[in-house]
Amino acid sequence: MKSLHIGMLQLFLKSSLSQIKFYILCVVALLMVFICCLVDQTAHAAIRIGWTDQVDLAKIAQVNGAYRKALGERIDWKQYNDDFQMLHDLAIEKIDFAPVGLIALTSAVTAGVQVRIIAISSQYGTGSGLVLRNQSHIDKPKSLVGKKIAVPFLTSAHYSLLKALEHWKIDFHKVQLINMPADKIEDAWKKGDIDGAYVEGITLLHFQKDGHVLVNSQQLADWGYPTYVFWVTMDNMIAAKPYYVEPFVNTTLSIIKGFNQRKDQLTPQSKDIVDVANLLKLSPEDTLTLLKGNLYIGQREQSLIFERRLPSYLGNIALFLRGLNVMNNVLSDYLIYIYPSFVGDAKIK
Incomplete structure (x- = not known):
């Protein structure tokens, strides 16, 4: 009977050890899968x-x-x-x-x-600038006084416009500067609501069809105001x-x-x-x-x-x-x- 108890105990211990080993192997396997997933995610992170x-x-x-x-x-x-x-x-x-x-x-x-x-x-170079409607008859900087000029405030265009006025010694308070999002300026131009705008890219190209550029960002860079x-x-x-x-x-x-x-x-x-x-x-x-x-x-x-x-x-x-x-x-x-x-x-x- 004693030998039977010892044999059952040994069997139980062997079984427990086997289960423990099995659990450990499972945990290790899961960890390896997890690590591989992390590595794969890192390797393919956009x-x-x-x-x-x-x-x-x-x-x-x-x-x-x-x-x-x-x-x-x-x-x-x-x-x-x-x-x-x-x-x-x-x-x-x-x-x-x-x-x-x-x-x-x-x-x-x-x-x-x-x-x-x-x-x-x-x-910024020649692709951005202050463009004026030909109908507004603004051929020199001093003619900007009292005119409506659109520009998105707190942008490079806004900075360039104010620096241009400063260079020409024109008080910007004497020009009607209108804070207008870039996507709204083209509509205002077409309607004749503004005399000009400081714009860039395709908008500048469109406006030059019936307007003219008084100053561009390349000229401003030459004056010491690069953007x-x-x-x-x-x-x-x-x-x-x-x-x-x-x-x-x-x-x-x-x-x-x-x-x-x-x-x-x-x-x-x-x-x-x-x-x-x-x-x-x-x-x-x-x-x-x-x-x-x-x-x-x-x-x-x-x-x-x-x-x-x-x-x-x-x-x-x-x-x-x-x-x-x-x-x-x-x-x-x-x-x-x-x-x-x-x-x-x-x-x-």
């Missing part, structure tokens, strides 16, 4: 990039898959009509990279958003995933270099131009005109801008915004929001 309907080189990268090839990940493109909304989504990690203008960017960093400039997407679109990301993206930021900047600079080398050979029939035109629902002829209406700054000059000009540039924009009473605070130094090393260290083809 990089999310904001975009607007502005015609620029980023659209070529969008249609030809340049960022996807460089980063080795799926790219999700999210369209925006407003830089402030794009920066909001960047801050809450709905997107990873965004092209934003100087006013929205300066406002965001002054408010404490930990966004970082990693490259310059483009500089840029910056590529930005959050500081935690730089800290946690520099292996995405580096190829992103490298690709951006490579596209700029390639475009500047071959822009004179591009035609409305070029594949990239046709593809961008289809994306934005424009004609290839207008697409090419608008693409060449911006300036695309190469690596060396971008490095110089980052090192020598950007901190004071952002500070001056902040002072401009405070002068308009739309921002109370101005930071003592904007250097922390500029991350130059990706441009400086870029290996471009």
